[in-house]
Amino acid sequence: MTPIASPWIWRSSLLAAAIAGLVFGGASAWWLTGREAVIGGRIEVGGWATSTRIGATAADPWTRAVIARVGLMALNRDEAVYYFRDTDGDGRPLDERCTYRLSGVDLPARWWSVTLYAEDEFLARNDDDAHSLQGSALIAGAEIEGRVWRANVGPEREGDEPWLSTRAAGRFKLTLRLYHPAVSLREDPAALPAPTIERLGCHGAGSV
Amino acid sequence: MKRHGPWLLLVFALSFALGHVACAWWIPRHIMGTTLSAMARGGERLNTFNAGRRVTPDSRRVVRPSPDLAYSACVYDLSDAPLHVRVPPWRHYWSVSLYAANSDNYATRNDRTDAAGTEFLLVGQDDPAPAVSMPVMRSPSATGVILIRRLMPDAAEWSALAPLREEDRCESWRG
Numbered sequence: 001m002t003p004i005a006s007p008w009i010w011r012s013s014l015l016a017a018a019i020a021g022l023v024f025g026g027a028s029a030w031w032l033t034g035r036e037a038v039i040g041g042r043i044e045v046g047g048w049a050t051s052t053r054i055g056a057t058a059a060d061p062w063t064r065a066v067i068a069r070v071g072l073m074a075l076n077r078d079e080a081v082y083y084f085r086d087t088d089g090d091g092r093p094l095d096e097r098c099t100y101r102l103s104g105v106d107l108p109a110r111w112w113s114v115t116l117y118a119e120d121e122f123l124a125r126n127d128d129d130a131h132s133l134q135g136s137a138l139i140a141g142a143e144i145e146g147r148v149w150r151a152n153v154g155p156e157r158e159g160d161e162p163w164l165s166t167r168a169a170g171r172f173k174l175t176l177r178l179y180h181p182a183v184s185l186r187e188d189p190a191a192l193p194a195p196t197i198e199r200l201g202c203h204g205a206g207s208v
Numbered sequence: 209m210k211r212h213g214p215w216l217l218l219v220f221a222l223s224f225a226l227g228h229v230a231c232a233w234w235i236p237r238h239i240m241g242t243t244l245s246a247m248a249r250g251g252e253r254l255n256t257f258n259a260g261r262r263v264t265p266d267s268r269r270v271v272r273p274s275p276d277l278a279y280s281a282c283v284y285d286l287s288d289a290p291l292h293v294r295v296p297p298w299r300h301y302w303s304v305s306l307y308a309a310n311s312d313n314y315a316t317r318n319d320r321t322d323a324a325g326t327e328f329l330l331v332g333q334d335d336p337a338p339a340v341s342m343p344v345m346r347s348p349s350a351t352g353v354i355l356i357r358r359l360m361p362d363a364a365e366w367s368a369l370a371p372l373r374e375e376d377r378c379e380s381w382r383g
Contacts, residue, residue, distance in 0.1 A: 010212065017216045021223025028224070029231035055313035057348075061232040068236035068311050072243060072270050073355055075305055076313045111301055111359060113276050121271040123264065131265075132275045134361065175272060179301055179359075180320070 033065035036084060046194025047091075048083035048176060070121055077186055081109070083176040088199045094173065096124075096166040098202040099154030102174075104195030105147055106139050108185050109178035114195070116153065119170035128165035130157070138162055153197065236311040243270060244353055248283035255291060257282045257356070257376040262366060278369055280356040282378035284330065287350050290338065291330040294377040297323065298369075301359040306330070309349035329381055330354075338383060354378060 032038050040063040041052040053059040054067055055076035067074055074082060086094055094100070102114070115132040118124040123131045138149040141162065151162040153174075166172055176195070178185065185191055246269055248254045260267075260279040267273050284291050295304050295317075303318035304326050317326040328343045337344045356376065358369065 013212070013216055014219055017220040018223040021220040021225075022227035025224035025227025025229075026231035029228045029235070033232060033235055057312045057314055059312070061229070061236075064311060065232050065235035068239040069271070071272050072239060072311060073305070073307055073353070074313065075303075075316060079303060079305070079313075079316045079318065113274065115272075115274060115276075117272055122268055123273070123275065125265045127265075134276055136361065177274060177276075180318075 029062075029065070033062060033069060036066060036070060039063050039066050043189050045083075045190045045192050046196065047087060047089060048085045048192065048194050050081060050083045050189045050192075052077060052189065054082060077181070077189075079179065081178045081181045081185060081189055083178075083189075083192065083194075084173060085197070086171065086173045088197050090199065092199065093171045094166075094197075095202065096155060096169040096172060098166075099152065099156075099158070099200045101150060101198045101200055102153050102164070102195055103148060103150040103198075105149070105193050106142075107135060107176070107178055107193065107195075108182035108191075109135075110180035111135060112176065112178045114151075114164070115175045115177070116164045116166065116169060117173045117175060118168065119172065121173075124165065124167060124169035124172065126165055126167040126169075128157075128163075128167060130163045130165040133162050133164060154200075155203070237309060240307070240309055240311045240353075244283045244351065247281050247353065253283070255282065255284055255378060255380050257354075257373070257378045259373045259376075262360075262363070274357075276360060278356075278358045278360050278366070280358075280373060280376055282354040283351075284347075284354060284378070285351050286330065286332045286335065286347060289380040289382060290332075290335070291354075292327075292377065292379055292381040293330060293354060294325070294327040294375075295356055296325040296372055296375045298358045298372065300361060300365075301357075303357050305355045305357070306345065306347065306352065307355065308347060308352045312348070314348055315345055338381065 039051045040060045043050050053063045055074040112135040113132050142149040152158050153164045155167050157163045257280045263273045263275040303316055305313055306315040308314050328345050329340050330345050331337050332350055333346050333348055
């Protein structure tokens with residue numbers, strides 16, 4: 001008789017396999033739901049990502065878990081549509097040491113805003129009071145021709161341009177909120193006239 | 209050993225799948241549970257609206273809060289009685305959103321659906337609904353949260369908001 005054939009060792013081995021399976025299975029779910037790419041119904045447009053299942057009662061368990069971790073109490077898309085991004089127009093991670101030009105046109109919703117969040121999913125710990133910009137203010141200052149609005153995203157305010165401060169934000173993220181979106185956007189979130197974000201330069205980030 | 213290897217692998221695989229699905233199911237309920245407990249201060253502020261302060265970098269209870277909105281939250285428990293909710297209108301965008309214990313946003317009222325403000329009775333999924341003249345809404349879970357969002361175009365609006373919030377009602381319905 002081999003040692004594994006001993007009933008005691010056999011039962012212990014089964015128990016160890018079951019415990020290891022539960023632990024690794026739970027850990028894999030935790031790891032997986034920390035990634036926004038897991039969100040079901042994911043749609044990407046111009047570097048911004050959204051999902052038709054955010055806040056929905058029909059969300060799958062993984063989507064529900066991801067949203068609980070990165071956007072608890074989000075609204076379903078009848079009320080609001082959210083878009084997220086954590087990279088610039090060239091696909092590089094957004095970095096607090098860099099300066100960016102965020103620009104776009106008016107968005108098809110009753111009101112909208114763009115908000116900057118730090119790596120930890122909360123407002124960056126700085127006292128600049130420049131965490132979010134509302135669409136109405138951006139449009140009011142937009143160029144008449146083409147109605148293109150522009151905002152500066154970086155560690156320091158530059159001129160009179162609307163500003164989102166990146167101080168203490170680390171590898172930050174941007175969230176677009178569109179409340180009471182146009183029916184066309186609600187039905188097809190890929191129809192967003194997506195704002196662009198272009199990296200202008202960096203201080204101490206190793207490259208420009 | 210060879211004889212037992214496949215069985216051990218099978219037990220591991222089944223346990224892995226069970227642990228994975230159970231954890232994914234548990235995460236939103238756990239996060240909602242701890243968040244609602246903190247919001248209700250461990251039960252002291254249950255079935256009543258708590259008016260949130262202006263969102264700042266120190267606002268760390270719920271991820272990705274919007275600094276453009278004023279939030280008020282009523283953590284509810286329908287075990288003993290239905291809930292009577294009344295919210296007056298605000299001059300800018302406002303909404304009243306209902307969330308179940310698993311974090312689903314199962315209903316929303318707003319200034320388009322209820323221009324003059326909203327009033328409703330919230331009852332449990334299988335509880336009898338009292339005969340009332342106001343709309344009756346059903347919660348998929350006995351516990352959850354009602355969240356008011358009011359748009360604040362600028363900081364000066366906060367002074368106008370204070371008296372309005374006094375009129376918010378979220379209280380057990382005793383008939």
